[in-house]
Amino acid sequence: MEFLSSVFIFFAGLWAGTINSVVGSGTLVTFPVLIALGFAPVTASISNAMGLVAGSAAGAWGYRKELAGRRNQLLRLLPASLLGGITGAYLLLHLPEMVFHYAAPALIVVALLMVVFQPRLQRWVQNREENPEHAIRDKRHGILLVVLVYLAGVYGGYFVAAQGILLVGILGVFMAGTMQNANAMKNILVLGVNLVAAASYLLFAFDRISWPAVGLIAVSSLIGGLVGSKVGRRLSPPVLRGVIFILGTVALGFMIAKLVN
Template identity: 85%
Template sequence: MEILSGLLVFFAGLWAGTINSVVGSGTLVTFPVLIALGVAPVTASISNAMGLVAGNAAGAWGYRKELQGRGQQLVRLLPASLLGGISGAWLLLHLPEKVFQYAAPVLIVVALLMVVFQPRLQMWVRNREENPEHAIRDKGHSVALVVLVYLAGVYGGYFVAAQGILVVGILGVFMTGTIQNANAMKNILVLGVNIVAAASYLLFAFGRINWPVVAIIAVSSLIGGVVGSKVGRRLSPPVLRGVIFTLGLVALGFMVANLLK
């Protein structure tokens, strides 16, 4: 890889790692850069996903304080996310790409609405929990959260881009705590899905991996993940929701533009 191309990939990975730890959608930065540099689409997608695992790990570590006291929630949700990632990887090998290209924009719109209206939706969930008429609501909401996390894992295993926005939207409504707590949990769940995806690439698509690209994105996204976690943890809930919404609109724009080509 030429020096200039390597620098472009490095800075794309740096930015992707930063925004991934804050909310997600870093793939929408790195993937177009790789395509512009002439990397084959499938190779670009695989190599990019593998490289960004390092940034995901850095972001998850940076948000570790926001996970304190949430071990039980993590134990309940992580298996669902991993199973979703495995299901998504299986679908990637058996379904046409167009299926999720059409579904992804709809899912992102739903996620953005959940993020924007999170305080009201969360209040509605809490009010139902406190109402004796809804005695089974705890189980219902718990099951709904696990199922939604699984489905988000399926989405992430098949169509990596912007899965963080979808996950934080779900967690922000159904999980107790602040949106920063939801973001911290999101980093762990997305990391799990991406590790599953990376493992599947190593097993079934080893010959399509561009290792120089993986190495550059891994290093740069690792740095970006550290930076992003420090910045993101200082943002107030309204500002963080604003950042998520803005990046979500950008992700949605990319997806719709891709469909219209």
């Protein structure tokens, strides 16, 4: 791997690890960079997901205090998330690669829309927190919550991007607690999905893994995850969303160009 490419991947992983712990959608930083550097879409997705496991672990550790008293909720939701991750990884590995070539641009569009509308999503969550009498109680909608977490896991196992934003929206509405509690739970569930997906790739797609890219993203996202859990709330969300949108659009352009050619 060329030195300049390594530098790009390292800083992309650093940024992704930082924003994943507090915002989500860090894959829309690393995945476009890998695509722009010439990685095949499936190889880019697999290597990116494996590398970001370290950053997810760092973010989950940094938000551990917000999980206090939520053991029962975690034990109920984590299996659904893990099963979803297994399903998504299976689909990625067994569907024809051309399916991913066509699906990835569509999924990037969905992820970018989640990023663009994140402020509205956050206001929705905050309104639920500030008006508990209007909250949808998870006792009444427990099954729906588990199903939605499973579907988010499928999405994450197949295509990592914006899984965190999707989960924060689901948990913020259907799980009692604050936005920070939802974010902490999101970090654990995302970590579970990424671990399951990584294990599947090791067992069944070893030849598609770019280990230099995995190593660079793992080290840099680990640092970023620790930084993000400490100071990430001070970063400007509009700036982060703007850069993510630009990079995601670049990735979309590269992938469409490959399909056309």
